Every structure is written in structure tokens, then in C-alpha cells.
Amino acid sequence: MANAKRVGLLFGIVFTILGVVLLTKLSANYFWSIFLILLGLLFEFGVLGRGAGSFVPAGILLVIGSVLLVCNIFGYDKMNYLWPAFVLAPGFGLFQAYLVKKSKGLLTASIVLIVLSAILFMATFFHVSWARVLFGIVLIIFGVVILVKSLRRKVE
Incomplete structure (x- = not known):
């Protein structure tokens, strides 16, 4: 109902x-x-x-x-x-x-x-022309953090 x-x-x-x-x-x-x-x-x-x-x-x-x-x-x-x-x-x-x-x-x-x-x-x-570079750096940092965490899990 x-x-x-x-x-x-x-x-x-x-x-x-x-x-x-x-x-x-x-x-x-x-x-x-x-x-x-x-x-x-x-x-x-x-x-x-x-x-x-x-x-x-x-x-x-x-x-x-x-x-x-x-x-x-x-x-x-x-x-x-x-x-x-x-x-x-x-x-x-x-x-x-x-x-x-x-x-x-x-x-x-x-x-x-x-x-x-x-x-x-x-x-x-702000029409930032360097936004692509900033976004690329953020993605690289994010990717490295994921890689490091996944490598630590395999070792433990």
C-alpha cells in the first residue's frame, strides 16, 4: 500500500x-x-x-x-x-x-x-589557460597515490 x-x-x-x-x-x-x-x-x-x-x-x-x-x-x-x-x-x-x-x-x-x-x-x-596542465598534474598525483597504495597491498 x-x-x-x-x-x-x-x-x-x-x-x-x-x-x-x-x-x-x-x-x-x-x-x-x-x-x-x-x-x-x-x-x-x-x-x-x-x-x-x-x-x-x-x-x-x-x-x-x-x-x-x-x-x-x-x-x-x-x-x-x-x-x-x-x-x-x-x-x-x-x-x-x-x-x-x-x-x-x-x-x-x-x-x-x-x-x-x-x-x-x-x-x-577565470578562463585559465593552464588548467590542462594543472588537471594533468592532479591526475598524475592521483595515479601515483593509487599505484603506491596498490603496491603496498601486495606486499602486506
């Missing part, structure tokens, strides 16, 4: 938003971005899933829906600056899952994605 209630809630929200879009003559593009945000909120508050695993799709949908809403309002030319948010989205969701489960793996994965996104945002916002 709970599953039927969740499906009914989802469809009720979708039809309500669609009705508001039609009555206010908003572009259908607004509907999809708002729909993604609301779907993310349903995951966030446990309507469409429970436990730490529901926070990953919640974070992804919230960030991507927000980026699309900003682009709908201010123009898709802003995507030139907002594209690193697609790297941030899973990092945000993984970090939320970490806050629930306290797993070191979730924290590591989220930090890597969030830091990578921050580097990409900085390179994009």
Missing part, C-alpha cells in the same frame, strides 16, 4: 506542476527542470527510497535540476560556465550518503568529485 501511495504522490506532483505551467504559460522547459528538482526532493525526504542510497540520486537530480532551471531563466549560454556542476552532482549525492553511513569510501569519492568540480569551475570562470 505504501508503494501505491508513493506513486500517487509522484503523479499528483507531476500533474500539479504541469497544470501550473499551462496556466501561467511558462515554457515547458521550466516544467522539466522543476520536475527534476521535485523528484530529487522526493528522494531526499524518503518518499522514493530509504536509507543512504537514496541520497545519491537525490543529490544528482537536485544539482542538475537547479542547473537547468538557472539556464532556463538566464539562458543556456550560461552552460559555458555551469557545466562542471555535472561533475559536482554525484559528489554532492555521495557526500549526503556519507553523512548518513559514515563510510570512508563514500567520503573519499565525494571529495574527489567535489574538488575536481571546484578546479573545473575555477578554470571555467
